[in-house]
Amino acid sequence: MNFDLTEEQQQLRTLVREFAEKEVAPGAAERDQSEAFPIEIVKKMGALGLFGLPVPQEYGGLGADAVTWALVMEELGRVDSSVAVTLSVASGLAGGMVTRFGTPAQKERWLPHIATGGMLAGFALTEPSGGSDIKALRTTARLADGTWTIDGSKSFITNSGTPITGFLVVACRTDEPPHDVSTIIVPADADGLVIGSEYRKMGWRSTDTHEVVFQGCRVPDDHLLGERGRGLRQCLGSLDDGRIAIAAISVGLAQACLDASLMYARDRDAFGRPIGAYEAIAFKLADMRVAIESARLLTWNAAWLKDEGRDYGAAAATAKLRASDVANVCAREAVQIHGGYGYTEEFPVSRYYRDAKVLEIGEGTSEILRLVLSRDLGLEPTT
Numbered sequence: 001m002n003f004d005l006t007e008e009q010q011q012l013r014t015l016v017r018e019f020a021e022k023e024v025a026p027g028a029a030e031r032d033q034s035e036a037f038p039i040e041i042v043k044k045m046g047a048l049g050l051f052g053l054p055v056p057q058e059y060g061g062l063g064a065d066a067v068t069w070a071l072v073m074e075e076l077g078r079v080d081s082s083v084a085v086t087l088s089v090a091s092g093l094a095g096g097m098v099t100r101f102g103t104p105a106q107k108e109r110w111l112p113h114i115a116t117g118g119m120l121a122g123f124a125l126t127e128p129s130g131g132s133d134i135k136a137l138r139t140t141a142r143l144a145d146g147t148w149t150i151d152g153s154k155s156f157i158t159n160s161g162t163p164i165t166g167f168l169v170v171a172c173r174t175d176e177p178p179h180d181v182s183t184i185i186v187p188a189d190a191d192g193l194v195i196g197s198e199y200r201k202m203g204w205r206s207t208d209t210h211e212v213v214f215q216g217c218r219v220p221d222d223h224l225l226g227e228r229g230r231g232l233r234q235c236l237g238s239l240d241d242g243r244i245a246i247a248a249i250s251v252g253l254a255q256a257c258l259d260a261s262l263m264y265a266r267d268r269d270a271f272g273r274p275i276g277a278y279e280a281i282a283f284k285l286a287d288m289r290v291a292i293e294s295a296r297l298l299t300w301n302a303a304w305l306k307d308e309g310r311d312y313g314a315a316a317a318t319a320k321l322r323a324s325d326v327a328n329v330c331a332r333e334a335v336q337i338h339g340g341y342g343y344t345e346e347f348p349v350s351r352y353y354r355d356a357k358v359l360e361i362g363e364g365t366s367e368i369l370r371l372v373l374s375r376d377l378g379l380e381p382t383t
């Protein structure tokens with residue numbers, strides 16, 4: 001086994017770490033408080049080429065591998081998970097759907113804009129009636145006279161209402177039997193697409209998240225993505241990619257918790273000694289280190305399997321399940337190590353604590369991941 005990163009991967013990681021520390025970290029607390037969408041940072045990430053990483057070279061991207069993408073997600077997740085997830089949803093999830101299933105014309109139309117960061121995109125799967133049971137989705141698409149008419153609504157759609165959102169990939173049920181699910185590219189300016197008000201969230205506060213309503217929303221028939229009726233399979237495949245990204249963001253957030261806690265444990269005195277000199281605190285830090293290292297290895301393993309062209313669905317679910325748990329445990333311990341100050345906004349660990357929770361919810365809740373993994377073991381637990 002060779003765990004060494006390539007020279008390019010190491011260089012990119014250094015570049016993104018410097019960018020994250022210099023450009024992203026300074027305003028993270030303020031954006032969290034004001035819930036401001038980080039449009040200036042999106043532009044800078046675009047200029048740096050980060051949006052183009054997963055986009056194929058012939059469409060203006062860099063066609064980077066999955067391990068590289070995971071490294072970038074970790075570095076951004078270490079300073080501001082809102083920024084990381086904005087990138088991941090646009091280029092990884094929505095852009096990834098077009099890359100995998102789009103026609104040459106669809107790729108030509110959308111991917112070059114995604115690659116520059118000049119356009120963002122969203123992935124619209126979850127509905128008000130439920131996100132875990134995606135087979136039960138209710139949004140319908142009816143094809144007549146060369147036009148799809150879409151009716152229904154979606155919940156919690158990241159990147160749906162930014163000033164530069166260009167399109168949403170929407171999962172819909174076609175109205176004719178067998179009522180299979182298909183995915184359709186809906187441009188942001190499509191007739192009948194209504195972007196609802198923004199959610200007020202506990203964490204990821206500077207991400208853009210809206211309810212989206214389709215009121216007789218009309219798009220041309222060539223906006224169907226991939227084969228009609230294959231939408232569920234397409235979405236599940238893309239969620240595997242998204243799970244690696246969320247796992248990497250979780251590792252980054254957990255690492256930030258360890259870094260902040262280590263610094264605090266050295267500086268803060270109690271009973272005449274730095275708190276890090278007490279075993280109760282030192283062992284928390286040691287446990288955080290072990291947890292982070294194991295989550296990082298699982299994440300790299302899933303990404304590597306993808307790069308090798310092997311099955312990676314179960315590995316991605318394993319990495320996301322473990323890493324999101326590690327992020328939450330580390331955030332909880334980081335607040336504990338900071339004592340009362342950890343509960344204030346004076347230190348970033350309170351933001352990490354709030355940002356960590358959604359990592360166990362988005363792109364497959366921890367319960368659903370356990371379901372996926374037990375099915376992979378050949379079991380059929382009652383759902």
Ligand SMILES: Cc1cc2nc3c(=O)[nH]c(=O)nc-3n(C[C@H](O)[C@H](O)[C@H](O)COP(=O)(O)OP(=O)(O)OC[C@H]3O[C@@H](n4cnc5c(N)ncnc54)[C@H](O)[C@@H]3O)c2cc1C
Pocket residue numbers: 089122123124125126127128129130131132133155156157158159201204209358361362363364365366367368371382383
């Ligand atoms: C900030 C944010 C951003 C998001 N961005 C997007 C996005 O861009 N696109 C998108 O499509 N979605 C997005 N989501 C939605 C997210 O993917 C869903 O919230 C998630 O899949 C869970 O769906 P739900 O909220 O409807 O919960 P439900 O499906 O109603 O589940 C509620 C609870 O029941 C549990 N549960 C459900 N079924 C079972 C079962 N069979 N066995 C055991 N437990 C079960 C769940 O694990 C959960 O704990 C986002 C959510 C958030 C909070």
